[in-house]
Amino acid sequence: MDWLWDVLRALVGTIIIFSAVAFIAVMFGVLLERKISAWMQSRLGPKHVGPQGLLQTVADTIKLLQKENIVPNRADRLIFASAVVVVPLAALLDYVVIPFGVTRSGPLIFRDLNIGVLYFAATSSLVVIGILMAGWGSNNKYALLGGLRSAAQMVTYEIPIGLALVTVALMAGSLSTVTIVNGQARLWYIVAQPVAFLIFLIAAIAEVNRVPFDLVEAESELVAGYFSEYSGMRFALFQLGEYGEMFAMAAMAVTLFLGGWRGPVLPPVLWFVIKLYALIFVFMWVRWTYPRFRIDQMLNFSWKILIPVSVLNLVVTAFFVVVAHR
Amino acid sequence: MLLDWGYVAIFALVGAGMVTLPLLIIWLISPRSDYPQKFETYESGVPTIGQAWSQFHVRYYLFSLVFVVFDVEIIYLYPWAVVARSLGTLAFWEMLVFLVILVLGLAYAWRRGALEWT
Numbered sequence: 001m002d003w004l005w006d007v008l009r010a011l012v013g014t015i016i017i018f019s020a021v022a023f024i025a026v027m028f029g030v031l032l033e034r035k036i037s038a039w040m041q042s043r044l045g046p047k048h049v050g051p052q053g054l055l056q057t058v059a060d061t062i063k064l065l066q067k068e069n070i071v072p073n074r075a076d077r078l079i080f081a082s083a084v085v086v087v088p089l090a091a092l093l094d095y096v097v098i099p100f101g102v103t104r105s106g107p108l109i110f111r112d113l114n115i116g117v118l119y120f121a122a123t124s125s126l127v128v129i130g131i132l133m134a135g136w137g138s139n140n141k142y143a144l145l146g147g148l149r150s151a152a153q154m155v156t157y158e159i160p161i162g163l164a165l166v167t168v169a170l171m172a173g174s175l176s177t178v179t180i181v182n183g184q185a186r187l188w189y190i191v192a193q194p195v196a197f198l199i200f201l202i203a204a205i206a207e208v209n210r211v212p213f214d215l216v217e218a219e220s221e222l223v224a225g226y227f228s229e230y231s232g233m234r235f236a237l238f239q240l241g242e243y244g245e246m247f248a249m250a251a252m253a254v255t256l257f258l259g260g261w262r263g264p265v266l267p268p269v270l271w272f273v274i275k276l277y278a279l280i281f282v283f284m285w286v287r288w289t290y291p292r293f294r295i296d297q298m299l300n301f302s303w304k305i306l307i308p309v310s311v312l313n314l315v316v317t318a319f320f321v322v323v324a325h326r
Numbered sequence: 327m328l329l330d331w332g333y334v335a336i337f338a339l340v341g342a343g344m345v346t347l348p349l350l351i352i353w354l355i356s357p358r359s360d361y362p363q364k365f366e367t368y369e370s371g372v373p374t375i376g377q378a379w380s381q382f383h384v385r386y387y388l389f390s391l392v393f394v395v396f397d398v399e400i401i402y403l404y405p406w407a408v409v410a411r412s413l414g415t416l417a418f419w420e421m422l423v424f425l426v427i428l429v430l431g432l433a434y435a436w437r438r439g440a441l442e443w444t
Contacts (some may be wrong), residue, residue, distance in 0.1 A: 089342055156389050
């Protein structure tokens with residue numbers, strides 16, 4: 001009966017993580033984005049639904065649930081429909097290895113995989129498959145352009161992100177996220193690895209397709225990019241995927257560089273949430289500060305600046321960790 | 327006891343179910359109306375010209391070739407990063423040789439113009 005208990009625990013964990021991401025991260029995240037953008041542009045933002053507009057996204061979701069579900073005549077129906085499942089699922093798979101906090105019985109994590117960092121690198125790049133499917137399946141020129149741009153973007157920014165992850169793994173001597181957080185008991189890795197942190201942050205913004213790297217869904221040139229043809233709840237599911245991915249990237253940055261749940265006085269989970277939202281705020285701040293890159297500038301920036309710098313950073317780190325530290 | 331990947335499999339399966347659930351709900355409750363223009367592909371409000379599935383110049387295919395090389399490199403770096411400390415100085419020099427060869431490759435691609443948007 002032992003395994004049955006494990007299966008039950010896994011089930012409950014999955015449901016908790018999915019609902020938490022959907023309700024706390026995504027719904028609240030969208031509201032936060034609107035409020036922060038309003039604040040940065042001296043507007044008020046949503047204000048009428050609920051106290052101070054707090055229930056705006058709930059109302060929006062209910063509205064989207066009632067919308068008609070339109071599939072264009074010429075779309076590839078199977079690919080068009082399944083892309084909607086792939087994007088949010090790929091984004092949410094990242095959360096398996098993120099330690100949210102610690103309790104007396106151990107760290108609060110869905111599963112502490114011994115190759116956690118590699119797993120994260122793999123699942124975080126899965127989203128692009130869903131985006132390509134949506135772009136191709138829609139049979140819409142804007143969507144296809146968006147999907148192909150997304151592929152170029154993933155191909156380019158996957159490498160700096162991978163190198164930053166390897167650098168942290170080298171510091172901790174492990175790929176398990178819990179071990180990495182425990183390795184930061186004395187000093188957060190952001191202090192030892194500011195360059196890797198910056199590279200991770202820039203590449204993370206690019207991987208989640210946010211301004212200044214939002215060429216995949218550049219409103220002024222591609223309508224809505226890969227989800228131009230999606231309506232109603234399917235559109236909402238893409239939003240879930242996108243914000244879920246953004247929160248996963250921020251959570252991973254917190255885990256790898258900002259000491260995860262570690263902090264004085266306050267409970268660990270609260271520390272994790274504070275750091276997470278601080279990073280989310282940085283993401284939004286960047287979004288409302290910088291203009292969009294051109295696609296060739298964006299690719300060049302990664303290949304000619306980020307990759308050489310991150311290789312150099314890895315070599316220097318390896319020298320200090322392996323040779324000089326002995 | 328479940329294997330680690332059993333947990334991941336449960337997560338993926340249950341997750342797929344939970345993502346499909348709203349789709350099921352809209353299939354049940356969303357309104358339907360037949361109005362032929364609605365099912366046209368969107369193209370800035372004008373009648374759609376041709377298919378999107380046509381020949382298309384993918385300008386960054388050289389990038390993707392370089393990417394394959396670098397991605398495989400990173401896969402090799404992961405196990406190295408875990409054991410580097412215990413292997414000692416030799417691990418550092420060996421990986422340095424590996425990295426230098428790859429960076430030379432990148433420099434060559436850069437020099438030959440593979441990283442230009444042409």
